[in-house]
Amino acid sequence: MRGVILSFLTMYMFIPWVLTRMLGLGVFHKGKTQREVAFTFDDGPDPRYTPTLLDILNKHNVKATFFVLGSKAEKYPEIIQRIHQEGHQIGIHNYYHHSNWLMTPWGVRQGQVNRSADTIEAITGTRPAYYRPPWGILSLGDFFLKKDFVLVLWSLMAWDWNSRVSSKRLRKKLSTITDGSIILLHDSGETLGADENAPELMLRALDEVLLDLNNRKFKCVRIDEMMENSKKPKKGERALGMSRFKQLLVASWMLWERCFVKLFHLMPVDTENPLLKLRIKAYTGNQSITLEDGEVIAKGDLIAELHFDNKLLLKLSNNSPSSVHLAIQIIRKTEQLMPLIRWLLQNDPNYKDVKGLYGITLIHRGARKLGFSIIDLPRGIFSYLTQSYLRLLLSVLHPQGKKRLKLKTERLVPKIIAISRKELMNRYIA
Structure with missing residues (x-):
């Protein structure tokens, strides 16, 4: 807490x-x-x-x-x-x-x-x-x-x-x-x-x-x-031009990223593909989460919290000709990491009681194909602040910058993505 x-x-x-x-x-x-x-x-x-x-x-x-x-x-x-x-x-x-x-x-x-x-x-x-x-x-x-x-x-x-x-x-x-x-x-x-x-x-x-x-x-x-x-x-x-502004903004954000990773002890799933980092913690939400396979994550359950590496996202964004191409790259890299996460859950003693993976993100298109349940974030101050933070981050990282915030705004809503331990073990082979 x-x-x-x-x-x-x-x-x-x-x-x-x-x-x-x-x-x-x-x-x-x-x-x-x-x-x-x-x-x-x-x-x-x-x-x-x-x-x-x-x-x-x-x-x-x-x-x-x-x-x-x-x-x-x-x-x-x-x-x-x-x-x-x-x-x-x-x-x-x-x-x-x-x-x-x-x-x-x-x-x-x-x-x-x-x-x-x-x-x-x-x-x-x-x-x-x-x-x-x-x-x-x-x-x-x-x-x-x-x-x-x-x-x-x-x-x-x-x-x-x-x-x-x-x-x-x-x-x-x-x-x-x-x-x-x-x-x-x-x-x-x-x-x-x-x-x-x-x-x-x-x-x-x-x-x-x-x-x-x-x-x-x-x-x-x-x-x-x-x-x-x-x-x-x-x-x-x-x-x-705005390039200098964006450079300073990105530099400050990356500084915060490094501090956040050290402060909360986030660990990359794969150092060669650092897109995802994990943090083991107790789920603190007031509402239990019912996943599509019937599994329930309740308050106090141990979870592996997912975090995207914003430095890699920025690199992928700069090299992507379109938002569709960027989304495809993210899905592919995430899919490559899922068997490694399964291996951690099966072999690493730190993960033996983890009930599933959990994250909050604007990047949730395609997550269901990877076995994740996509769940609405409960309304309230936390939801509002999370959306504000992620939209600001998106304006920095997305190829279209601030213009993306004006397109298909109904999709720019943060969602919970979660997959149970059982689903992950059944779906992926380490």
Whole structure:
């Protein structure tokens, strides 16, 4: 059970944190245009500080991006209207300043993001399309917000929520602004961990910083403008393609794969054909599984849990001209391994009490021909998170990438595949 919880937390929290905060994947966190920066302000609107901030921005002819809380937008619609009318961009920072790690994916989408978007659209007539979660913390489910929202983080944090950071120190911190910087600041001191008077110090520093940036010929733009300008290649250069993005994503995933294998002691069935790895464990599902041959796997029964080797899947994917060809290769390689698994069950003392093989996968077409039963995953949070994780993995490994997620979506549902010890022993000869 401890392993299941650790695996869940890793998928739901740690992987998104590594991808977004350490590698900058899946989010916009820095521009690529010279002499261009973007100021962003979180946690507002605030009747004490936001109007003064707008006056300073107007004084320096600067346009900025405000990631606002829906609850505050609802409370101070006149400030939201002013932000919009003065040409600034409005993004979403949740309805309440709550961590996404402590909410379900649908709770974030419906109760926080969409609710805030509805509120802001009702006030301004324009629906926000940019989202920054509180503390920049994303969960695995938040990646599916990318369908409707651009996820935005930052490249420079001034720690301005702390009143012990004086205006002088803030100016020094902001003096490190470089080409493409996205600066994180706050126009409210009411959120958890912030000092109530901290924005006042930020405003004093900001006035001087904007003057300095103007003297240095920097242009301050909104996030949407920066993103658009970043798409344009510099003279004599090619625009950065998705290949680099995918390379970084794959590298981080393979790092996680190696850690997972070592952490849970997965063993390859065949080192020459490492497609499948096994882990002996007790079945922890709350519902028993009835297989097509009548055998039942109940909670507590010992099983050999199946795991695909994602490194080999990626290699097969890159060498496959089509998804059909990829599926055929996977089925053939799996079929070659089944007699070896039978041998393990018959001869390895570690497998003597194993009742069958069990796995959860999107790759279940053709599994029945190999003797596996294909069973629907019980509905619930585990099913949702598993589907989110596997769809994200499929978008990386499949030859068609993200396009595959839009094709035959009814098939992109994770299933339990399982085969009893009896069926495996009868069907395959070691």
